[in-house]
Amino acid sequence: MRVLLTEDNEGLANSIVHYFTENGHAIDWVSSAEKADSILAHDEFDMLILDVNLPGKSGFELLSSLRIRKNPLPVLILTARADIDDRVSALDLGADDYLVKPFDLRELAARCRALVRRERGKSDNEIQCGNLSFNSATKTVKIGDEIIELRPREVQMLELFLTHLDRMLTKDDIANRLYNFGEAYTPNAVEQILTRLRKQIQGSTLIIKTVRGMGYLAHVHD
Amino acid sequence: MRRLIISLLSFCITSHLFANDTVLRIYSATDIGAIRPMLHEFETLYPNTTIVYREFNTIELFQELLTPTLPAPDVVISSASDLQVKLVNDGFAQPVYDVPEVTSNQPWAQWTNELFGFTYEPVVFVYNKEAFINKPIPHTHEALAEQLREQADFYHNRIGTYDAASSGLGYLVASQDEVAFSLTGRLQESLGRARADIHCCTSLLLTRLTTGDLVFGYNLLGSYAMAKAAYNEHIGVIIPEDYTLAIIRSAFVHRNAKSPPLAAAFITYLRSPAGQKTIANKTALMPLDRRLGSHNDTNNQLQKSTNFHPIRLGPELLLYLDQHKKMHFLNNWSLAMDP
Amino acid sequence: MFTIKEHLKKLTSSRMYSLRQKMLTRTALLMCTVLAILSVGVWHYANTSADYSYDRLLSSASVTMLDGINVAKNKVHIDLPYSAFEILQLAPEDKVYYAIYGPNGDFLSGYSDLPLSPSVTEQASTQPRYELHFYKQQKVRFIVRHKRLSERSVAGNVSIILGQTTIARDEQMRDTLYAALTTLMAVMAIALLVMWVAINRALSPLSWLSSQLVSQSPMENGRLPATKILEVAPLTHAINNYRQQWLDALVAMRDFIADASHQIRTAQATTKAQLEIALSSKNERVDKKVVEAIYQDHTKLTRLTNQLLVHATIVHRGDHQAFTPIDMHHFLQDIITYAVRDYAHTNIEFEYVPASENITILGDEIVLKEALRNVIDNAVAHGTSDRSTTHGVIRISLETYDLDCRVCIEDNGQGIPENQRMHALERFVKVGTNTQGSGLGLAIAQSAALSHQGRLILSKSELGGLAVCFSLPRLTETLHASSNH
Known part of the structure; x- marks a missing residue:
């Protein structure tokens, strides 16, 4: 499973990268939506973990531009916003799942696997x-x-x-x-x-x- | 209609005769001799003015204005207030504003802002002093009527009055007499019976009174009579005590006046204190301002509290100009005068 | 074009404006309109009354003149009486014109060129006729009057046309008009003045209020002084009320912050102490058990923080509710699906008892979701805590209850004794054997129910444990229809 993590908090990002690598998943980390956009343009990923609150372009903007380009990449949104509406708008914008910070890393990994599994089941035997x-x-x-x-x-x-x-x-x-x-x-x-x-x-x-x-x-x- | 020009006098008062002088044309039924001092004074007040003064008798003046043969005048002056009123009523005048009041309480001396009175002429009795030595002089109309009745012989053929039929002023006085005095009819009959001498003009009557041809003159113009009596000791003037008609000599600016401002200035002058003083002191006429008196009024009779009855300048004067009314009145008058 | 638009925008924009000025201008405009209307009326009245007065002069003068027309010697005899002109003297400035016509319409006397002539058909009995004409460049009002002559020789109508210029009449008209207009304007001016005073008087409570409010701090518990003005009393009352609510909310918030600080800091202190102990341990290798304990405590802290925030959000969202119709069946299915997924690894069994009919309520989906999820989490946490032998059962049921619907979440745990149930709804209160929870789950549910005009009912479940029921008002068909439109 190859995952792209878009998260501006270095501490959290390092932990996630550490955990995913430990569990044998390939994970790349970028700190902004712009960078994520450029990497996604020429690299193949199984899924995207996307933080909403990013410097510059927000996670929502990246998500909606992906969906406008009809990119089916599974997206899991991380949000820490106080406003609960964020979660709803995330799903409305085409996110496949969301997690509210703080979360268990185990939970995150399980959700990611489920998403990838669902996506693979559609194509693979x-x-x-x-x-x-x-x-x-x-x-x-x-x-x-x-x-x-x-x-x-x-x-x-x-x-x-x-x-x-x-x-x-x-x-x-x-x-x-x-x-x-x-x-x-x-x-x-x-x-x-x-x-x-x-x-x-x-x-x-x-x-x-x-x-x-x-x-x-x-x-x-x- | 007979058009008789008694005296047509083209009179120019000139000391400055310049081509660009303003000409003030006055058509007037007033003796030039009587009005000359005022023309002189006005001319000094307005030095660049040339006054063209033309004298008419009242009816001629009226006719001239109705059917003009001469250039239109600037100012029209006449003592025949009924004809003046008629002319104004028929639109021959134009309004003049800001003309001063001579005195207050003389609303009858002005009609609208077109016709303005400036002299005050009582209608008086004149008698031959010699004839009335040791005889009571009648000081009222009633007394005269009584004397006429009682002393018919004394007055027979020796009493004179205006001719109402031929003189405009005579008609005005006679008709107003009828309005003012209820016994006028009786008086007229008495005059008729006394074979009253009827004349067109005051001057003629005065001459005959002086000579003693007549002993009593009824309804004569006070101004001329007083002027004559002032230096003629043969005649005396009586201002009737019961009532005295007063005729207002009036002026208006003709609607076709060449220079209305000058015409207005002339009328303003006539009614100004200066004009009134000149009338009082230098002319035979009598000023509207009765406080000034007249130099001819030797007995100060004008100042007495006689019942003066000024003939109001107003539309009621039109009544006796109605052709039927006039015919009627003159018929009666002639019948009375010539029984 | 642009400037016009801008100008219009300026006009229509919600600029600040003076109520006093607006009222005064409007009143003044209204009064001007009234004045204009009244002026027309007054003008009409002045004209009519002037006509009436001077027509009477004309009328009586003409009657008097007709008296002077008789038959004598088989001819029409005209001897106009002086009194006729004396009557007309009442308008001393005015000029007079007349004409007299005989029975065959032949001109007899006066002015033959008048702009009107008597019609032959007119009857002597008819009322005189008045006409206004221009004659000799001036306005002249004429009367035409007839008199029947019925002698053998002369029979028929003689007519008199009598006219008088309108100087006196116009003057009277003007006098009347000016007098009336002056009075009117004076009345209007006084009315405006009174209006001004009245407006100032009416607005004075406003400045009184603002001065009162300016001098007081909103945090103070001072009430506005009582007013004797009936119209202002509700306003001061409302302000006092509003302020009280605001103060209450402030107190509540202060309490909440105090409580929350206490809770969070306590939990933090715990974790911190444990971390310190772990760090100060002489043992080089970290004891995994210690880390596990720290992790557990941290998880609790996380949950507490989450719930505090959710609670604060729910309470806050009550202020700007965005209620939409919610189909409860689908809504609950979604919630249960998520719950089942999240607790799939446990041996808890979920059960759903749907209602027999479709139930829709008007509500805030997010708030309700949070509240229900918290109650379910509670049920999972406490309902099964010491029943390791049997499966934990959580039953979620939906039913109608009069005009309300009830969503109940029941478990087969120990439940809460009846005497502690009301207590359990309070914030940070943990009841019974509960040591894990934050003490906020039920408080959140309670807030959510209240913000939906519903209530939260705690009772004993058939399953043996606690039953938490949301009683929420249903959306009836008519209400639903109207909210859709």
Whole structure:
């Protein structure tokens, strides 16, 4: 994962760079939006961590110019502004996620991974979620290096969750994906498949939560 | 209409006769002899002025203005106030502003700001002094009427008065007499019965009174009578005590005046203290300002508290100029005078 | 062009202006208008009355003159009476013109060139007619009057046209006009003066107020002296009220700052002490346990700071609320989704009990989100703290309650005893076994509920723990419709 960090506070930036490097991620650091702009022009990054409060051009300005150029680069906004509206406007301007300072570095890294994962899942066949990997072409599932045998419906369900990480899926959403138009299914069927799937992927970093009254949410905890 | 020019006198008072002199043309029904001192004085006040003075009798003057044969005058002067009023009423005059009042309480001596009176001429009785030795002289109209009745023989053919029919002034006096005095009709009848001698002019009547042809003159112009009586011991002047008509000699600026400012100045002069003093002291005329008196008024009769009845300058004078009214009046008058 | 625009802008811009001057100018303008209207009326009246007076002169003079017209010797006999002219003498300056016409319209006497003539058809019985003409370069008012002669020899109407110039009439008209106008203007002037005095009187409380306010500091708890003026009393009352609110807010803020300082500094002191101990340790290697403890305390400090700021922001946002309609179902789904994501690694189970109908409220999404998130965080933190054996359950439910909607967040923790619940809503108050929290979560929720005209209800949950319920007024259909337009 190659990350570009745009942050004017050197102390914080150094810590982030240190943490990301420790965890084996490539991270570049610039201190202003202008510099970020010029680096982004000729280098490829998996994502951008962008501070709002920057000297000169603000983070919001950089973000909106990126989105105007139809650059799909995932962007995570860091904000320390008192006004909570910042977070809303960040999402409105096309940021993919935000974090309010101060934050846990672990949290930051997890959010970054989630964003990159989501972006990669759209293009790559191989989806990596912590220690669980899934090949959408061969439909093979691995936890670490160990291949897990799954039934087709379980694979379908897993694939659905992996492509909708951190999003709430209702039972109907899942059933519609698992069953064809004509196929009859009992409401319990989804529960049963899920229970089996959970058992199979025990030990992986993928957690599937049930929210009664709403549905299901998959989250990678790494 | 008979146009008889009694005296046409082109009179120039000149000491400075320059081509560029201003000419003041005065058409007047006033004896040149009576007005000369004023012309002289005005001429000294306005040295570059040439005064052209033309004398008419009242009716001639009126006719001349209605149908002009001569150049239009600047100032028109006449004692026939009815004709003057008529001329002003018919628009022959132009307004003059800031003309001084001679005295206050004489509103009758001015009509609008066009016609201005400047002399005050009582209408008087004149008698032959010799004829009235040891005889009571009538001092009122009523007394005269009584005497005429009671002593018809004494007055028969020996009393004279103005001819109302031929003299403008005579008509004015006779008609105003009728307005002012309720017994005028009776008096006229008495005059008629006494075969009153009727004349056109005061001067003629005065001459006949002096000679004794007449013993009593009724309704004569006071100014001439007093002037004559002042040096003629044969006649005396009576200012009637019951009422005395007073005729206002008036002047106006003609609407076609060549030099209206000069004309206005002349009228202003006539009514100014200087003009009034000149009238009082140097002329036969009598000033409007009655405080000045007249040098001819030897008996100071003008200063007495007689009931003077000035003939107001005003539109009511038009009444007796109405052709029907006049015809009517003269018919009656002639009938009375010639019974 | 530009300058005109600028000028217009100047005119329309909110320049400062004098109320006194404006009122006076407007009153003066109004009065001028009234004066103009009245003047026209007065002019009309003066004309009418002058006409009336002098027409009567003409009328009586003409009647008198007609008296002098009779039939004698089979002819029209004219002997105009002197009295007719005496009547006209009442206008002494005016010139007089007349003409008399016989029964066949033949001219008998007077002026034959008058600008009008009697019409043959006119009846003697009809009213006299008045006309104004120019004659001999002057204004002349004429009357035409008829008299019926009915002798055998002469029968028909004789007419008299009598005219008089209008000098006296115009003068009377002018006199009346000037007198009336002078009076009018005097009245107007007095009215303006009274107006001026009245305006000054009316504005005097303003200067009194400002002098009172200038002499007092806004921080002082002084009240404006009572006024006897009924109209001013509400203003002083309002100012006093406003000032009181401001002072209250100031006191509240002062308290808050004091509390916040205390809390933050205490936490900072803790961390600092721990760091000092760690630094002064003779041991060369840092004990990871110590760092862990410092990290934990710092996390608490962070949370405290965050919550203080959120609280301050919510309280502050109440001042400039930007309320929008919020679909509560979707709103809660979003919040729950985020909560589930953030607590996915724990064994807490979330539960959502939706309402049977769509519920919309008018609210500030950000404030509500913060408040709900704080309550959920609380529930996560305390609701499950010592139930390691069972799963923590957090139930979020939405239901209608009369005109309000209720959003309840329940947990299966220990809850708060009933006698301490009201206390729990206060700032920095930690209840029961709570040692981790900042003591601000419920205070934030309370502020948010209040700023939405709602309230926060604490009760015991069916699940066994605490139930925190936001009771918020619903947006009814009509209200919703009107707010959309």
